[in-house]
Amino acid sequence: ACLETRFQVAAALKEGHVTPTELCQRCLALIKSTKFLNAYVTVAEETALKQAEESEKRYKRGQPLGVLDGIPVAVKDNFNTAGIETTCASNMLKGYISPYNATVVQKLLDQGAVLLGKTNLDEFAMGSGSTDGVFGPVRNPWSYSRQYKEKSVPKSHSEDKESNWVITGGSSGGSAAAVSSFTCFAALGSDTGGSTRNPAAHCGVVGLKPTYGLISRHGLIPLVNSMDVPGILARCVDDAAVVLGSLAGHDPKDSTTIQDKFKPFDLPNLTDVSKLSIGIPKEYHAPGLSSEILALWSKAADLFKDAGAKVIEVSLPHTRYSIVCYHVLCTAEVASNMARFDGLEYGHRSDTNKSTASMYAATRREGFNDVVRGRILSGNYFLLKQNYENYFIKAQKVRRLIANDFVKVFESGVDILLTPTTLSDAVPYMEFIKEDNRTRSAQDDILTQAANMAGLPAINVPTALSERGLPVGLQFIGRSFQEKQLLTVAKWFENQVKFPMIQLEEVERHNHGVLQHQKSASFS
Amino acid sequence: LAPWVPVVGLEIHAQISSNSKLFSGSQVQFAAPPNSLVSFFDASLPGTLPVLNRRCVEAAVMTGLALNCSINKKSLFDRKHYFYADLPAGYQITQQRVPIAVNGSLSYSLCIDNKMSQMVTKTVRIKQIQLEQDSGKSLHDDTRSQTLVDLNRAGVGLMEVVMEPDMCCGEEAAAAVRELQLILQTLGSSQAVMAEGQLRVDANVSVHHPGEPYGVRTEVKNINSMRFLAKAVDYEIQRQIEELESGGTILNETRAFDSKLGCTVPMRDKEGKQDYRFMPEPNLPPLILYDAKSLPANMNHQQVVNIDWIHERLPDLPRVKRARLVERYGILPEHSFTLLNEDGLSEFFENVVKQTQMKPKKVIGWILQDMLSYLKQHSLPVKESPVSSSRLADLLNLLEKKEISSSAAKQVLAELWKGEGKTPLEIVKEKKLELIQDQKELEQICQAVIDGQENEVIMMVLG
Numbered sequence: 001a002c003l004e005t006r007f008q009v010a011a012a013l014k015e016g017h018v019t020p021t022e023l024c025q026r027c028l029a030l031i032k033s034t035k036f037l038n039a040y041v042t043v044a045e046e047t048a049l050k051q052a053e054e055s056e057k058r059y060k061r062g063q064p065l066g067v068l069d070g071i072p073v074a075v076k077d078n079f080n081t082a083g084i085e086t087t088c089a090s091n092m093l094k095g096y097i098s099p100y101n102a103t104v105v106q107k108l109l110d111q112g113a114v115l116l117g118k119t120n121l122d123e124f125a126m127g128s129g130s131t132d133g134v135f136g137p138v139r140n141p142w143s144y145s146r147q148y149k150e151k152s153v154p155k156s157h158s159e160d161k162e163s164n165w166v167i168t169g170g171s172s173g174g175s176a177a178a179v180s181s182f183t184c185f186a187a188l189g190s191d192t193g194g195s196t197r198n199p200a201a202h203c204g205v206v207g208l209k210p211t212y213g214l215i216s217r218h219g220l221i222p223l224v225n226s227m228d229v230p231g232i233l234a235r236c237v238d239d240a241a242v243v244l245g246s247l248a249g250h251d252p253k254d255s256t257t258i259q260d261k262f263k264p265f266d267l268p269n270l271t272d273v274s275k276l277s278i279g280i281p282k283e284y285h286a287p288g289l290s291s292e293i294l295a296l297w298s299k300a301a302d303l304f305k306d307a308g309a310k311v312i313e314v315s316l317p318h319t320r321y322s323i324v325c326y327h328v329l330c331t332a333e334v335a336s337n338m339a340r341f342d343g344l345e346y347g348h349r350s351d352t353n354k355s356t357a358s359m360y361a362a363t364r365r366e367g368f369n370d371v372v373r374g375r376i377l378s379g380n381y382f383l384l385k386q387n388y389e390n391y392f393i394k395a396q397k398v399r400r401l402i403a404n405d406f407v408k409v410f411e412s413g414v415d416i417l418l419t420p421t422t423l424s425d426a427v428p429y430m431e432f433i434k435e436d437n438r439t440r441s442a443q444d445d446i447l448t449q450a451a452n453m454a455g456l457p458a459i460n461v462p463t464a465l466s467e468r469g470l471p472v473g474l475q476f477i478g479r480s481f482q483e484k485q486l487l488t489v490a491k492w493f494e495n496q497v498k499f500p501m502i503q504l505e506e507v508e509r510h511n512h513g514v515l516q517h518q519k520s521a522s523f524s
Numbered sequence: 525l526a527p528w529v530p531v532v533g534l535e536i537h538a539q540i541s542s543n544s545k546l547f548s549g550s551q552v553q554f555a556a557p558p559n560s561l562v563s564f565f566d567a568s569l570p571g572t573l574p575v576l577n578r579r580c581v582e583a584a585v586m587t588g589l590a591l592n593c594s595i596n597k598k599s600l601f602d603r604k605h606y607f608y609a610d611l612p613a614g615y616q617i618t619q620q621r622v623p624i625a626v627n628g629s630l631s632y633s634l635c636i637d638n639k640m641s642q643m644v645t646k647t648v649r650i651k652q653i654q655l656e657q658d659s660g661k662s663l664h665d666d667t668r669s670q671t672l673v674d675l676n677r678a679g680v681g682l683m684e685v686v687m688e689p690d691m692c693c694g695e696e697a698a699a700a701v702r703e704l705q706l707i708l709q710t711l712g713s714s715q716a717v718m719a720e721g722q723l724r725v726d727a728n729v730s731v732h733h734p735g736e737p738y739g740v741r742t743e744v745k746n747i748n749s750m751r752f753l754a755k756a757v758d759y760e761i762q763r764q765i766e767e768l769e770s771g772g773t774i775l776n777e778t779r780a781f782d783s784k785l786g787c788t789v790p791m792r793d794k795e796g797k798q799d800y801r802f803m804p805e806p807n808l809p810p811l812i813l814y815d816a817k818s819l820p821a822n823m824n825h826q827q828v829v830n831i832d833w834i835h836e837r838l839p840d841l842p843r844v845k846r847a848r849l850v851e852r853y854g855i856l857p858e859h860s861f862t863l864l865n866e867d868g869l870s871e872f873f874e875n876v877v878k879q880t881q882m883k884p885k886k887v888i889g890w891i892l893q894d895m896l897s898y899l900k901q902h903s904l905p906v907k908e909s910p911v912s913s914s915r916l917a918d919l920l921n922l923l924e925k926k927e928i929s930s931s932a933a934k935q936v937l938a939e940l941w942k943g944e945g946k947t948p949l950e951i952v953k954e955k956k957l958e959l960i961q962d963q964k965e966l967e968q969i970c971q972a973v974i975d976g977q978e979n980e981v982i983m984m985v986l987g
Contacts, residue, residue: 080571093570100564102571221570225806254573255808259827336603336803339614340568344673356609356671383605383801392803 005236009185013059013070020059020070024052024114026510027072031116031183033506037139039168039177041077043117044084048072051114058112067242069112074178074187077118078125079230080219081105084115088221089133090123092341092348092367102219103251104188104230111246116184119174125190125223126334126371127437128198128444130173131429134369138173140166140203140426141181142470146503151469166426166470169202169444171195172231176203179233182507186243189231192223193326193441194421194448196231197460197475201421204462204471204502206494208232208240209448211481212455213258215244216251224333225256227452237461237491241267244483258481265484270492274308279414283319286446290424292466297420300463300474303496304418314414316405321398322450323442328382328395334372335379341367371437403454410479416489417477420447425466447475457483459490462499471499528731528768530761531738532697533689536704537682538714539658539722540583546657546681547574547617554720558674566679568612573807578829580681581624581811583713584655585834587683588625590707590841591650595831597813599624601655601805606798609673610660618684620802623654624811630687631843632703633861634695643858648700649688658682677721683714689728689738693761694754701725702750706842706864718749725753729760731768739764739774744788746780756781760788845870853877853884862892868906869896872913879917882924890920894934898941910943919948932957 012018031043055070064070075081078088080098087093101109109115122132131137142148143165152164168177172189176199179187189196191209200207208231215230222228230247234240245264250257280301285294305311343349343363350362368376382391409417422444432440451458457480460473476493478486542552550563565572588595600622603615628650636642660678662671685704691697705723708714716723730741744760747753759781764774779788814823816832840848846860849870855863863870873891877884895916899909919940923933932952939951952958960966974981 080569086570088570098569098571100569218573219571253575255575256573256806332803333806335801336605336615339605339607340570340612342607342612342614344609345567345612346569357607360607380801383803385799385801388802 005185005234005239009071010067014064016059020052020055020114021049023070024048024072024116027116027183030181030506030510031178033510034141034181034183037141037177037181038136039119039138039174039181039183040074040117041087041089041120041133041135041174042085044081044115047084048114048116051109051112055112055114065110065112066246067111068108068246070114071112071186072114072116072184073108074116074119074175074184075105075108076121076125076172076175076187076189078121078190078221078223079105079118079188080221081115081118084118086118086221087134088124089121089135090367090369090372091134092364093346094134094348096347098219100219103216103253104247105219107247108188108243116178119172119178119187121174122171122371122437123369124221124334124338124372125171125192125195126375126441127170128194128441129167129429129432129437130170130199131167131432132369132371132437137429138168138170138177139429140168140173140470141177141504142166142202142204142426142502144504144506145469146505147465147469147500149469151467163430164428166428167202167432169199169422169426171199172207172233173199173203175231175233176200176205176207179203179205179235180502181504182502182510186232186234186239189233190220190223190228191231191452192228192449193330193445193452196233197421197448197458197473198444200233200460201462201473201475202426202471204473204499206232206234206237206240206462206490207460207473208234208244208483208487209451209458210244210248210483211457212452213256214248214262214457214481214483216247216249216254216257218251218253222333222337224330224452225337226329226333227449227455229452237459237487237494238267240459241265241483241487241491244487248483260481267484267487267491270488272308273304273489273492276304276309276489277413277415278304278309278311279314279409279417280311281314281316281319281409281417281419283316284419284447286423288423288443289420293420293422293424293472296463296472297418297474300418300493300497303493307496311418312414314409314412314417316402316409316450318398318401318405319450322402322453323446325395325398325402326445326449326453327378327442328391329399331375331379332382332392332395333379334375335377335383338364338368338372338376343367374438399453402450406450406454406456406477415479416486419475419477421460421473421475422447425468425470425472451477456480457486459486461490461494461497463493463497465500526733528765529734530692530729530731530764531689531741532691532693532757532761533728533741534685534687534691534697534701535726535728536685536687536701537658537724537726538587538685538704538708538716540580540681540683541712541715541722542577542579542583542681544577544579545679546577546580546655548679549575550679552680553676554722556676558672559676561676562678566612566675568614574617574805576808576811577681580655581813581829582834583681583711584624584653584683585813585829585831586711586838587685587708587713588628588653589831589835589838590711591625591628591630591653591685593625593628593650593653595625595813596622597815597818597831598622599655599811599813601808601811603803603805604800605803606800608659608662609671610662610675610678612660612675612678616657616659617805617808618656619654621804623652624813625653626651628653630700630704630707632696632699633857634699635858643861646691646696646699648690648696651686651688653686654684656682656684689730689741694757697725697727697757698750698754701753702865703842705750710839710842710845712839727753727757727760729757729764730774731761731764739768740776742774742776742788743778744781745778745791748783752781752783755786756788759786763788853888855884855888859888859892862896866896866899866906872906872909875913876917876920879914880920880924882920887920890916890937894937898937902941911937911940915940915948922948922952926959926961928952928957928959932959
């Protein structure tokens with residue numbers, strides 16, 4: 001049986017072809033042999049095996065908790081996990097053991113999922129490369145894939161595979177890499193400006209950003225409270241839908257979740273797209289968009305058109321202001337959210353004890369990296385009394401305009417928007433770090449963060465391999481709380497493009513005999 | 525010298541009487557062991573979110589209605605940022621842009637002179653009432669150069685009541701606060717005990733010449749009792765006048781009241797203007813309140829606060845209670861103030877009236893002069909009085925029936941206050957305080973007195 005997706009695994013578990021413990025052990029072993037990816041900050045081996053054992057008992061009794069019972073998952077290290085270190089890849093929280101589980105973590109555990117560990121990220125989720133955390137950068141598993149190696153020509157003799165590796169994108173790079181390298185079947189990320197969809201695109205996995213207010217943020221260490229959402233990474237759209245079903249719904253602990261009851265859904269197998277109206281926002285033909293991705297985007301539009309859907313060009317005129325607007329609002333909230341890190345109650349505390357003020361200053365200087373500190377300084381500047389009106393209020397107004405762009409387009413009859421997710425395929429790390437975090441974030445977020453501004457659901461679907469043999473994805477943006485429609489369309493598209501499976505030595509070794517290669521007609 | 529017009533405004537923080545805190549489920553309790561009432565949210569653990577406490581909203585609405593405010597059907601929460609050890613999140617959640625209630629008024633009374641003979645009613649405008657979090661407590665240990673932080677109080681709900689600068693002196697400020705305190709206690713929205721930190725007052729004071737614009741104001745903090753409030757305000761007014769008359773200027777600063785020295789001193793910590801970098805609280809949607817008209821039919825009543833529902837259930841405010849006492853018992857307005865000022869005294873009075881034939885107008889003297897002074901002497905609250913209302917009623921009945929004289933009654937009351945459990949009748953018999961009504965008996969006594977004082981009688985007869 002193909003154990004590629006959760007769906008297949010669940011069937012296998014149910015039928016006893018594989019036990020939760022075997023599955024868990026296999027994943028743990030694969031994590032060990034892919035350690036060079038640096039996808040995990042903490043591997044919770046003991047507790048995972050215990051959870052797997054419990055799951056096994058339930059299966060033996062014929063009483064699994066649900067479709068996620070026994071399924072190994074990973075969680076980005078900015079979600080609180082009781083008893084397991086939560087670091088946000090920052091010195092500020094190194095060694096911090098939270099006393100409570102984030103709601104989404106609790107929900108996964110209540111469903112019987114097996115928590116393998118916490119994944120790596122940019123420090124406090126600030127970044128688009130997963131390169132700026134204290135535990136070092138995450139490496140894109142595709143760097144080691146046959147597909148990439150075949151296509152890459154070493155530039156010089158001295159260059160080896162070590163220096164040519166590409167980034168995962170960010171900030172949920174660890175989670176994306178974990179799913180991409182088969183060490184887990186689904187992972188939680190977070191998405192504030194594209195942090196789930198961006199690495200999903202670069203790592204060739206499905207990355208879902210749900211509607212703001214659908215999934216609880218209680219326990220997610222916030223970057224921007226008014227934009228953050230927990231994100232879902234999985235290897236296929238169906239899996240993402242299942243995880244969504246187990247996580248969505250009102251949480252009394254999070255006052256920004258909607259009250260409406262959420263009904264988990266099965267994704268229909270859409271065959272007829274003739275009633276669908278797909279919008280192509282012209283502003284997403286952004287400066288710097290690679291010709292390769294432009295061509296792919298166009299091909300995808302044609303795919304829908306040929307299948308009978310209505311495909312029209314639309315305009316989201318305020319798109320070009322979204323980066324600047326995001327910068328003001330994000331840094332302002334960051335400055336506020338980071339104010340609690342003073343070393344008094346938890347986390348890193350400096351040895352300085354001359355005065356409370358000096359202790360605060362030293363703690364924060366030692367605990368935060370430059371990216372975090374830079375955003376705090378900017379944010380505080382924008383929040384000053386004399387600047388508030390011109391920056392914060394203005395940005396809020398622009399945000400409203402950006403959100404209204406989408407409202408207008410959806411009101412005009414468009415069901416789903418189709419856009420690229422990233423400007424290019426993943427760049428080599430050595431090239432990525434030539435520009436600073438702020439510059440990179442500004443460049444890389446451009447196609448993803450308007451959806452966060454408007455609170456809309458959006459999903460990256462892996463589409464094809466680039467000329468360099470690296471994944472490229474396309475993004476679908478849907479109406480508020482219409483995840484079912486969004487995922488249905490995404491699933492249809494996924495079935496059309498049949499994105500190839502990663503050919504990774506380590507993965508093949510571990511799944512020898514059990515895992516089949518899925519040779520599918522590649523899209524491009 | 526041109527006259528000075530002092531101007532006094534007040535910012536009063538009243539701790540909301542509720543089981544749990546404003547945004548978290550930890551308990552509210554005075555003098556609990558340090559850091560024993562701290563939830564994850566109160567400790568600002570990363571990832572925790574505020575959840576609004578319904579009871580606190582109701583308390584603020586009640587208070588707003590009692591103070592004749594407009595209740596804002598939509599109000600907002602904001603973050604006010606500053607770094608301090610007793611503020612774990614680095615910001616306080618408050619209502620800066622749109623508070624829950626605005627534009628109210630409070631009527632209070634004070635005596636023209638020191639005797640309670642002439643009362644005048646004044647009004648102070650209430651600018652607004654806002655909901656906000658209380659901070660924790662810092663205890664500075666200078667000997668060990670350390671600060672101890674107790675977060676039990678962090679996150680407790682506060683109502684900040686802002687009174688416009690309509691007051692002119694310490695007496696007015698104290699009277700206004702006293703009336704507010706009574707109202708809060710009547711509503712039950714706050715126990716408002718100053719000694720337990722449930723009611724804290726900051727005074728804004730300035731002086732100016734009539735016809736000129738308001739002067740620079742100072743803020744006086746750290747006022748721990750009603751007594752100190754009047755003193756602090758009056759001292760500050762005087763200090764400002766003296767400063768200005770000697771050619772100096774007033775700094776827009778924060779000063780603390782030093783109760784030992786009886787003066788205000790500049791506060792070290794608050795130098796320089798603070799920019800609080802206010803920002804909307806993104807984790808709390810706008811607070812929407814309903815009334816009977818705006819309440820949607822299918823709304824879950826557990827989920828909403830209905831202003832009209834609360835209005836219908838407001839208890840009688842002190843003002844109303846006083847008016848009723850005056851009307852029903854024919855006592856003077858100033859009497860009604862004293863009755864309500866002492867916890868339980870008006871009930872005591874009414875109980876005595878019920879059980880005696882003596883007219884309320886006469887009973888009131890016994891309550892306000894005799895009983896009250898004994899209570900003060902012994903530092904006892906009414907509920908701990910050794911003399912019950914029925915005991916006192918029995919005594920007053922004896923007086924009313926002319927079985928004892930007024931002075932004898934006072935003697936009996938003194939005996940009753942010893943708390944030995946004797947009834948008034950027993951004491952009268954014991955001390956032979958009965959009034960003699962018999963004419964013959966009286967003549968005999970007089971004759972005996974005259975017989976025993978022959979010399980004096982002769983001196984009197986001779987002139």
